[in-house]
Amino acid sequence: MTNLSIDALAPNRQEPSPGEPENWWRFFTFSTDHKVIGIQYIVTAFVFFLIGGFLAMVIRGELITPEADLVDRTVYNALFTMHGTIMLFMWTFPVLNGLANYLVPLQIGARDMAFPRLNAVAFWMVPLFGVILMASFLVPGGPSQSGWWAYPPVSLQNPTGNLINGQFLWILAVALSGISSILGAVNIVTTIIRMRAPGMTFFKMPVFCWTVAAAQTIQLFGLPALTAGAVMLLFDLTVGTSFFNPETGGDPVLYQHFFWFYSHPAVYVIILPVFGVFSELFPVYARKPLFGYHFVAISSFVITGLSAIVWVHHMFASGTPGWMRMLFMASTMLISVPTGVKIFAWVATIWGGKIKLTTPMLFALGGLDNFLFAGITGIMLASVPFDIHVNNTYFVVGHFHYVIYGAAVMGIYAAIYHWFPKMTGRMYYEGLGKLHFVLTFIGVNLNFLPMHPAGLMGMPRRVASYDPEFAFWNVLASLGGFLLGVSTLPFLLNMISAWVQGDKAPANPWRAIGLEWLVASPPPHENFDEIPTIIAEPYGYGKNEPLTAQQAALQQLASTEVA
């Protein structure tokens, strides 16, 4: 009787679930398994990351000398346009969607997402609009040259006169990306609202799920505004309406409002899940509970709320009236409060902990460090007089690359290393991982730190040639850029060789607390044999309390048997 009960209650440690498809080609099919889709997202996005990174290295190659000598100026415009578009719409959003797809159902104790088929549709749109965007390299006139923000009237120019031109394909790709993201957001938010396991209240949810919910909420209210602007821009470009065309009475600044109403919050779509990753990793590798869990969780939604009322700080130099500048300066500075709450909570989590400097922890610490720097320059930029002084200079470029690469990409690397054993069932190579970290951390700072002095000296952005007085800082930045290119090599080598022939990973290699670590690595089809019942808050490090009712029953059973 007793033995029978143990068997019924024991988590599925021994036998993998029957019907688990172990064939590699499932990653190339229309699979509806959230774990397959998650990996599909991550790998696809990384391919585009390499393409976007290659374009960045051509840009840095051009900028290593003051003259425009490596590429033609129009090619240079196309390069930075495509670099920005690819990195945002085809790398950061998809890779974070991949992490959310893989982790959210596991962390909340669900068998899959709420809408598995919709999930697959949303993913397969990514390669589709990726191909559309890449096709713009092949059309006459080349890709869009109006930057990833595509401000009219520049974006309304159509020198070749073709209907299918680079800008047209750009709008099409961005619109499809928007549809894919909205479908994904509907799915993820519904999953978090409806699919939580018994006992998994909102305040027992890991912070990663909180931050993903907060980020996807931004997608839901922000993306439609960008879509509206994109539709109007498309009509202006193709059929000759006059919404944004100043020559026919249109208002180009209205487009800027539509664009930034989404695209500033989009930064939080990127950084919020990375905050979630930090919140997951620091407790594991410092062996302490997350400090101020409730505050860290709630501040995510405070950021979501504030993110909707800061967008005009991108337009301080667009003829914005004075009262509006003051208002948006204040709201922008306010956002440093919830982010500050998080940073202090992480520092307090690490403080006095037994810190284990594994690769994911190193990336998380490096990301936190870079984010702090980016946050400080962010507050500098929020102040109107300073912003107008450095408007359109490399100071801005340096600031947001510290956010996007220094904090977000490093946080994404941290997440990939941390959950790699779970996703693949193999251990990565620690030495290669540490090499990757050192190259990345030095590369980020060498690449983006010199942009700040160059910007303060007045070097304008989006130019292929510049005054020789900026040359020193640009040589440094270019060397950093090439170093970042090199840094992906140990990562790729590590991932591929570890996946093929790495050591088998146990279910919980980091002694981490969380539902995803209670199942086998990789998790069986449909994740859980029996849906767990959650009885404890997350991050119970050092408390030695069971997380689920099933664990508690097992422990009780063990103690009675010993007695």
Place this chain on the structure above:
Amino acid sequence: MSSINLDSTVNTAAEASHAHHEEGEHRLVGFIIFLLSESVIFLSFFVGYAVYKTTALDWLPPGVEGLEVREPLINTIVLVSSSLVIYIAERYLKKENLWGFRAFWLLTMAMGSFFLYGQAVEWSGLNFGFTDGLYGGMFYLLTGFHGLHVLTGVLLQAIMLGRSFIPGNYDNGEVGVIATSLFWHFVDVIWIVLFILIYAWQ
């Protein structure tokens, strides 16, 4: 110990019987979230319209006086009252009166189609086009985008009507019917705002 085992068996049995119902509720929640998101597109267009109307130097294209209100008002009344009709249809479905449901559901579709027809007649009688200034652009953008939603609504209703003929299909209620009806109310509310902006505020 055995009680826990019993619980888990009961849970699995309950899970199986509620699985269909649960999934339906997920769909409804997802659909409502989608509609909320969709409403922001309309909101953006509305804000754009208001900004243009209050700031544009040449709002009306030359030779355009404004819009006739009488026919659009009839159209509005038909569309808005169809919200009530679709509600009655839903009530019949709840009482498991399938033919009552079908009759009022079909009436809703007829009213929606009448609205689309009226819209088409209005468009063909206008002396300005999509590219005639900001006014023409915004007018056709708003009414066109809304009309697309009405068309989608009527098509969804047609699908739901067809599915009501599958025997036993709607015995436990139907999420698709609830969702379609929600969508229809949404399209109505959008039209009321649109009517106020375009026709009432001239």
